[in-house]
Structures are given as C-alpha cells and as structure tokens.
Amino acid sequence: MTRQEKLLEVQDLQKNFGKKDNITKALNGVSFDILPGEFLGIMGPSGSGKTTLLNCIATIIKPTAGRVLLHGKNISAFDSKDLAEYRGSRIGYLFQDFALLDNLTGQENILLPLSIHGVDFAKARVKLDELASFFEITDILHKFPSQMSGGQKQRVAAARSLISDPDIVLADEPTGALDTRSAKILMNKLEGMNRSSGKTILMVSHDPNAASFCSRILFIQDGVIFHELRRKQDESREKFYDRILKVLAQLGGGSANVL
Amino acid sequence: MFSRLIYRNANRSRKENLIYFATLVTAVASFYIILSLGRQDVILFLKEFESDAIDKLLSLMPLVYLFALLLLFFLILFANQYQLNRRSKEFGLYLMLGMRKERLVLQLAAEGLMTSIFALIGGILIGAFLAEIISLTVSKLVGQGIIGHQISLSVSAIIFTIIGFLFIQLIALVILGGRLFNQEVHQLLYEQMDKKQDMGHFKGNIIHILVGIVLLGVAYWIVLYRFMDFAGLLLFVALALGCLGTIFFMRGFGKLFGLLASLSEGKSTKGLRTFTLRQFQENVANKSTSVAVTSILITLSIILITNGASTIIGFDSAITRTSSLYDFTVHGDHQKVEQFLTSEKMVPYVEDLNLLEIGKMKYKDEQGDGNSPSSLVDWSELREQLIMALPSDYKEQLLSGEMQGYTISSENHEALNLLGVLEIDAKAPYLIPESSYNGLLKAIGEKSLNLHADEIALYFNPDLLHMDNLERMPVLDRILEKAEKEGQSLMSIQGQTISIRPSTPMRGLVADRSVEIHSAFIVPDPMFEQFLNTETYVSYWNFRIPQKLQDEQGLMKPMMEARDLLQSSGFQFESYLQNFGRQLFYVVAGSYTTLYVGFLFLIIACTVLALQFLTQMKQTGQRYVTLSMLGATRKQMKTSMHRQVLLAFLLPMSLACVSAAVGIKAMISFVVIRIEDNAFLYPIAFAFACVVILIFVIYGVAVSRSAGHEIDKLRWKPNID
Ligand SMILES: Nc1ncnc2c1ncn2[C@@H]1O[C@H](COP(=O)(O)OP(=O)(O)OP(=O)(O)O)[C@@H](O)[C@H]1O
Numbered sequence A: 001m002t003r004q005e006k007l008l009e010v011q012d013l014q015k016n017f018g019k020k021d022n023i024t025k026a027l028n029g030v031s032f033d034i035l036p037g038e039f040l041g042i043m044g045p046s047g048s049g050k051t052t053l054l055n056c057i058a059t060i061i062k063p064t065a066g067r068v069l070l071h072g073k074n075i076s077a078f079d080s081k082d083l084a085e086y087r088g089s090r091i092g093y094l095f096q097d098f099a100l101l102d103n104l105t106g107q108e109n110i111l112l113p114l115s116i117h118g119v120d121f122a123k124a125r126v127k128l129d130e131l132a133s134f135f136e137i138t139d140i141l142h143k144f145p146s147q148m149s150g151g152q153k154q155r156v157a158a159a160r161s162l163i164s165d166p167d168i169v170l171a172d173e174p175t176g177a178l179d180t181r182s183a184k185i186l187m188n189k190l191e192g193m194n195r196s197s198g199k200t201i202l203m204v205s206h207d208p209n210a211a212s213f214c215s216r217i218l219f220i221q222d223g224v225i226f227h228e229l230r231r232k233q234d235e236s237r238e239k240f241y242d243r244i245l246k247v248l249a250q251l252g253g254g255s256a257n258v259l
Numbered sequence B: 001m002f003s004r005l006i007y008r009n010a011n012r013s014r015k016e017n018l019i020y021f022a023t024l025v026t027a028v029a030s031f032y033i034i035l036s037l038g039r040q041d042v043i044l045f046l047k048e049f050e051s052d053a054i055d056k057l058l059s060l061m062p063l064v065y066l067f068a069l070l071l072l073f074f075l076i077l078f079a080n081q082y083q084l085n086r087r088s089k090e091f092g093l094y095l096m097l098g099m100r101k102e103r104l105v106l107q108l109a110a111e112g113l114m115t116s117i118f119a120l121i122g123g124i125l126i127g128a129f130l131a132e133i134i135s136l137t138v139s140k141l142v143g144q145g146i147i148g149h150q151i152s153l154s155v156s157a158i159i160f161t162i163i164g165f166l167f168i169q170l171i172a173l174v175i176l177g178g179r180l181f182n183q184e185v186h187q188l189l190y191e192q193m194d195k196k197q198d199m200g201h202f203k204g205n206i207i208h209i210l211v212g213i214v215l216l217g218v219a220y221w222i223v224l225y226r227f228m229d230f231a232g233l234l235l236f237v238a239l240a241l242g243c244l245g246t247i248f249f250m251r252g253f254g255k256l257f258g259l260l261a262s263l264s265e266g267k268s269t270k271g272l273r274t275f276t277l278r279q280f281q282e283n284v285a286n287k288s289t290s291v292a293v294t295s296i297l298i299t300l301s302i303i304l305i306t307n308g309a310s311t312i313i314g315f316d317s318a319i320t321r322t323s324s325l326y327d328f329t330v331h332g333d334h335q336k337v338e339q340f341l342t343s344e345k346m347v348p349y350v351e352d353l354n355l356l357e358i359g360k361m362k363y364k365d366e367q368g369d370g371n372s373p374s375s376l377v378d379w380s381e382l383r384e385q386l387i388m389a390l391p392s393d394y395k396e397q398l399l400s401g402e403m404q405g406y407t408i409s410s411e412n413h414e415a416l417n418l419l420g421v422l423e424i425d426a427k428a429p430y431l432i433p434e435s436s437y438n439g440l441l442k443a444i445g446e447k448s449l450n451l452h453a454d455e456i457a458l459y460f461n462p463d464l465l466h467m468d469n470l471e472r473m474p475v476l477d478r479i480l481e482k483a484e485k486e487g488q489s490l491m492s493i494q495g496q497t498i499s500i501r502p503s504t505p506m507r508g509l510v511a512d513r514s515v516e517i518h519s520a521f522i523v524p525d526p527m528f529e530q531f532l533n534t535e536t537y538v539s540y541w542n543f544r545i546p547q548k549l550q551d552e553q554g555l556m557k558p559m560m561e562a563r564d565l566l567q568s569s570g571f572q573f574e575s576y577l578q579n580f581g582r583q584l585f586y587v588v589a590g591s592y593t594t595l596y597v598g599f600l601f602l603i604i605a606c607t608v609l610a611l612q613f614l615t616q617m618k619q620t621g622q623r624y625v626t627l628s629m630l631g632a633t634r635k636q637m638k639t640s641m642h643r644q645v646l647l648a649f650l651l652p653m654s655l656a657c658v659s660a661a662v663g664i665k666a667m668i669s670f671v672v673i674r675i676e677d678n679a680f681l682y683p684i685a686f687a688f689a690c691v692v693i694l695i696f697v698i699y700g701v702a703v704s705r706s707a708g709h710e711i712d713k714l715r716w717k718p719n720i721d
C-alpha cells in the first residue's frame, strides 16, 4: 500500500493534560492509518482517551507529540486560519448532543458549513435534496430543532456533516443520546453512506451495537491501542457484534454490561 | 477567607462586566447632577433676580430626583438581574458545595455593597466633573461674561446621592436575592434561555404588524392634525396608541422578520448572514416588548432633547435686543428722579434720558345708550379697510358673525392681529405725547415725527404682536398710504377727522415690562393734554447705558454698577437685567429638566438594549462554539456579532426616529417648540445630534467589545463524560 492511498495517518500521538507533578497521559503513543472508504470504530473504557484522540484528529486540541496527517498533510500543526478552512469542509463532525443551532431551521443548519466557507448555494441544492431524502428529513427541513425528535436532530446533524463533501466524518458517540430504535436508524444510514458513497467515517462509541456497523474497530486502553477487530468479508453484523462483546469482556467488562 | 472572596468577586464583576458597572456609575452621576443643580452658576446668578421662580424650580427638583430614582431603580434591577443570571452557575456550584443559602445571599449583599461603594466613588467624581463642565459651559454660553464661576461641589447632593443610590440598590438586591433564595440548585446550574422557537402563524404576524401600523398611524395623525383638541387630552390617547402600536409592530416585526429570513434562505448563504438574521430575530421576537419599550424611550428622549435644545437655541433670539431699547426705567416723582439721574455719580451711566408719559383717553362726557361710556374714537373706516385686507376665509367668518374673539399670535395674518388689538383698545386707547416718542426715535437715530395738529401715529407693541419687522407693518402701512394718497379719512376723534401717519418704527417703551400695552395712539402734545384722562396718567424716566461705556466694559458690568446705585437711591426701577434674567430663567428651567430627563431616557434605553444583547450572547455562547467547529473563523463570528449589535440598536432607533420626527414636526407647527433660524441653530442642533449619536456609538462599541470578549473566551472544552 503506498502512502498516497492512506486518507489519514495518526503517528505516535501523545497528549498530556496537567502540569508536571499531576500529569495525565490521555494518549500515550497512538498510531494507526485510515484508508479511504473505511468505517472505523474506536472503543474503550471510560477515560481511556477516545474523545481525546478524536479531538486531536478533529484539530480541536493540539497533541503534545506526534502527528496527524490528512492526505499527507500534518493538520495537527496547522494555524487557526488553515484549521478554519479544514473544519466543516474537509472534516465533518457529528456530536453526541447534535450541536444544532436551535434558532436555525433544519435546512439552515445543514447549509451552515457551506455558507461559512462561502460556497454558493445553487451548487449545493442538489446535494441538499439528495442528503435530505437519504436521511429522510425532507419534511422537517423547515422545522426548528426544538420541533424535531432526537433521531431527526441527529440525522439533520449527519446531513450537515456531509453537505460539504468532507474527506472524513468524525463522530463522537453519535448514538449516545438516542434510543435504540433511533440509534439503529442512524447507524443504518451512516453505514449506507459509507457503503454507497464510500464516505470515510471515524466513530467513537461505547455501544457495541453501534460499533458493529463498523468495518474495523480499534480498542484503546490507558492511551494506547491494545486490540483491533476487522469485520470479515460477508461476516454478519450479529457475528461481529458477538466478537466485539468478547473483546470488551477482556477489557474488564465495564462497557459490555451497559447492554 | 470569606471577605477575600467577596472582595475578589466584587473586583471581578467590575472588570468582567463593564456595562453593569458603568450603569451603576451612570445612575450615581445622574443623581448627583440633578441634586447639585442649586449650585450651578446660572442658578446662583438667577437667584438674585428671580429668586421666587428659582425657588419654585428648585423645589421641583426633588420630584425630578424621585422620578430619576424610580427610573434608575428599574434600570438597576435589570442590570443586577443580568449580573446574577451571568453567575447563576457559580452560585449553583457554591450551593452544591454545601454553602448555605443564607450565607450566599449574605455574600451577594456584601459584594453588592462593595460594588456600590466603587460605583458611588466613580459616579460622584464623574457627576461632579460633569456638573462643573455644565456649569461652566452654560455660564460662558449664556452669561455674557457676568456670571462668575464657583466650584459646584455640593455636600448635601453627595449625601442624598449616596442615600438614594444605596436605597435602590438595596431594594433591587432584596428582590433578586429573594428570588435566588427560592430557586432550586438545578435551576441555577442549568439555567438556559427558553428554547422555544415561537414563530407564530404568518397571518398572526401580518395582523400584528398591521395593527401596529394602524395604531401608529392614528397616533401620528392625532399628533399632527388634532394636537390641541379636547384641551390636549387627545395627546394622551395618541401617546397610548403610539406605545401600543410600537409594541404590536415590534412583535409582528420580530416574527415576520424570521419568516423573511426563511424565505430568503437558500438564495444567498454567503457567510454567517442567515445566522446573523436569526440571532437578531430571536433577540427581537423573544423580547419584543422590551425592544418596543426602548424604542418608545428613545422616541421620548429625542423629542425631549430636541425640545431642550430648541429652548437653548431660542435663548439667543430671546436675548438679542431687537425691540428692547432702554436699559433702565425709573418710576417716581418727576423732578426728583430727573435730579438723581442727572447727578454727578449717575451721569456716566446715563444716555438718551427720556421721559415717557402715558395715559388713557377720556370717554365722551355724556353717557352712551347703555351703561358703558361711549368712545371718542370712531375708527370704523380703518376697521373696514383692515377687514378687506384679511385673508378671504377669515373675512367670511368675520362678516357672517361666526368669529367671536381674537387671539393674537405670530401665526396670524397681520390684519387679524391689528383688528383684534384695536377692537379692544380703540375704545379708550392709550395716548403717548409725540415728544415722548420723539425721544425714543432720537435714541435709535430716527427722525422726529413732527405730527400735524390733526395727525396721529399708531403704536403697536412689537413684543406682544410678534412683529418680524420693527420698521414697517406692511398691511397697515399700505392701507394708510393709500388713504393718504386718496385723501380718505380713516378715523375721527370727537368728530374731527384725523389722518394717520404710516411707517412709524416700533420699539419697546420701557426697559422691561412696567408698561404692558398692545397699542397706543401717538398724538401731538396739545392733543395729549386735551384728551388725557388724568387719573390714568403715569410717567417713567428711561435711559440707556452710554454706548462708549458698553464698548469699553461690555453691557453687563456698567449695568450692574448702575443697578447698585439706583438700588441705594430708593427709587422704584426696572432694568433690562430682569428681562434678561427672566429669559434666562425660562431657558434654564425649560432646558435643564427636559434635557436631563431626555438623556436619562436615552441612557436607560441604551443600557437595556446592551444588557439584553449581552444576555442573549451569554446564553447562546454554545452556538459560537458550534460555529467554530464548523469552520467559522473568529473574524467571521465577530463580524456577525457586530452586525447583530448594529441591528439590535438600529431597529428600535429607526422606529423611534420616525415617531420622534412626527412628534417634533407637530411641536414645531403648534409652536410648543420654536425653531428659529439663527446663528446658533446649526451648531447647537449639530452638537446635540452628535452627543446622542455618540452615546449610541459608545454603547454599541461597549457591547461589541464585551461580546467580542465572550467570543475570545470561547474554548471548545471537550466533554469529559
Ligand atoms: N481537558 C482535560 N483536562 C485534563 N484532563 C483531561 C482533559 N480531557 C481529558 N482528560 C483526561 O484524559 C483522560 C482521557 O479522557 P477522554 O475524555 O479522552 O476519555 P474517553 O475515553 O472519551 O472517556 P469516556 O468513555 O468516558 O468518554 C481522562 O483521564 C481524562 O480525565
């Protein structure tokens, strides 16, 4: 595999919080690659550094050491102006709490990244309609978030994360605030997106059910990757789910008991 | 430890919340200014001449003070509420950590006291400084160099300022503290803006806006065309309608605006435009009533400030001596007064000494038909001519007998005023001997009248008739000249035809107002003797301060010296100083209070707008975090925020400008305020407009900076779940 083919490279990422005498090594040398079209999951016990890892990739926090390369470019060393250009356009985000602006309609929320980056709306019209019908939110485009259900909100948020056709979508527990049914619908949609359009997705989740939609899962503990699961070709989701549970059980069980 | 916390919190709230602190300081300063009014140079000066009126004015000041106290109480309540809301999370935490509520409230009270003390120090310093500046400016501007300057610092004003301010601060904190006391910890920790997005129905919005526009329209119509009906009672109706209309308009506008935003959505998505509009809409729609109230306050403040400013502008024209000629008028025994005024010590101050004799004309000896004595004067021809000269609508009214009574006004046609005056006066007119009036004419450098034995001249008081031109009365002169040419006689006295001399220059007869007459006949001296009703005879000695002395020392100084001399002489006298003082008093009384209340309204409106904006900013701070996650730069967010500030201030301001323009127009046309074209008009109007705009800009900038600070502070804090 040549270097060019890798979408994202995480190289020996370290992140320390706190000062010398009271230091927390949230990430302690994490390295992995993401290939285009992958649906990568990250799992691990609470406090293992999952969010920190995602935030480093999302350029929300700066790593103490190590690099994050997107298309070979070290985005962790970008200044704020370059970052603003990347955020929302090359990187899409999906949050546990949706992070929709509650004084904008669904459509306005979805289009927000485009307007921020000064993209002409005419060009996005088709894309908007496409995403809206894919996520089944056409009817609620003109509603305000307060008038939507949680699942609808998250699907609007998902449409927003995809509107600018980013290279990668980062999702931190996107199903965390959803009930099982809504979570399943969302994961189906994300998986569909990944399958049909080859969208690359990096998702952090506690939920083995959600994680079972991924094509590969990294398990981290105490700031290091300690295991990796790959979904075999033609492996059913149920089987993959069982394998995930087994790994989680090895981890000390905490998270597996959630279900 | 506890006191350290109080001190640190008080310090912090001062630094972090400049607007809150500035509001407190403004409140203190405005209390001080109104309370120290009695120490202003102009007021001290006026006390010498118009002590009664000044006392009355000063006795009114406690009312203004109470009014200001009440207004600022609401402002302070609002400001404190804003401040507490900001910190509700912090309080929630204190309580979570086991602090008792009593203790928290106690701590708040202590912090409030600390902040109050700082606000008092700052406010009194600023207030004293402003009072000093106002005192100096006013005495320079209107005092013509005779008003001396004294430091205006007033201890009693300071004391009452402190008492008043602490009082309202205390009440505000008691109310808010009580509310805090009754809140659940959870409420404190997670207090959020009510998230409901009530967009209303399109129809409802249209109806709101329409109702608003109709109400405003009716209010404008009343103000413009029915200003004085029902003794001005309609004005209150207009005010009420205007307020209601503004509220409806804002309510409808806020929501409709959102619909407009959603209609335009998609057409142009450049930058944060949609976001900006939505933020603005939320601010207006959710707070439509208070936006409307600020709009009303701004309207009132613009009207009041214009009114106050126009009084100041009018001062110049009131004080320029167009018709007033003499500086002193002395009353008393003929010979003794003359002796005194020509004595050695007075001579340097006396020029154009002239005796004014005046008295009423006798009636016919025999009684008329009724009980009222009949007049010697027959002016029916002149009356006829004046009626012919009237504008046609008045002519009809008069001839059909519809018109009853006259009002003399500067708005009236000249002929109407003359008719009105003569109708009352001509029965037993005042008589002035030609020799008296010649002395006056000589003083202004005009030729003597040299009346024939059967000739008179008509005198009209230029002050009471509001004459534009003192040298001519166009309508009257035309009638008189025509009669002269055609040999027609317009008047007879005791059956003898009399000709009337046209184009007599008119001036004030005395220095101030010992002779308040509308009209008089200037008659040859023999005729004066012949027709005078001796019971009504009075005489005055008039004189002026010599021009040379005025050139050397200015008018005021020699005038004050002459006044002192006359005062010691024991004669009754009046001087132009009284006239000046009275005019000055009207200006001061009229402008001080209106300007004060006007600026108070303005500041309150601005503060409410500012705090409201910052509250929204604080409560929706998370949105900016999301925006930055989606790639918005700080610059973009700040641009959006600046636009929001601009819109938030411009919306109430624009409606206020329209309403105020209507109000001012009405006040001009009904001469509540008189805008005369004079040299002062533009600089003063400009200065006031600048001050108002400056206040807006200062608030706008302060809000932008605070909000910018909030944006700078935003850090995306990863949730540690
Ligand atoms: N801003 C911060 N300051 C200090 N320590 C932090 C900060 N963010 C995270 N940490 C620490 O870093 C470690 C990793 O935190 P992180 O949020 O990445 O965990 P996580 O895997 O997302 O846990 P969870 O499953 O509960 O979300 C934790 O020990 C946490 O206490």
Ligand SMILES: [Mg+2]
Pocket (backbone or CB within 6 Å): A050, A051, A052, B719, B720, B721
């Ligand atoms: Mg996490």
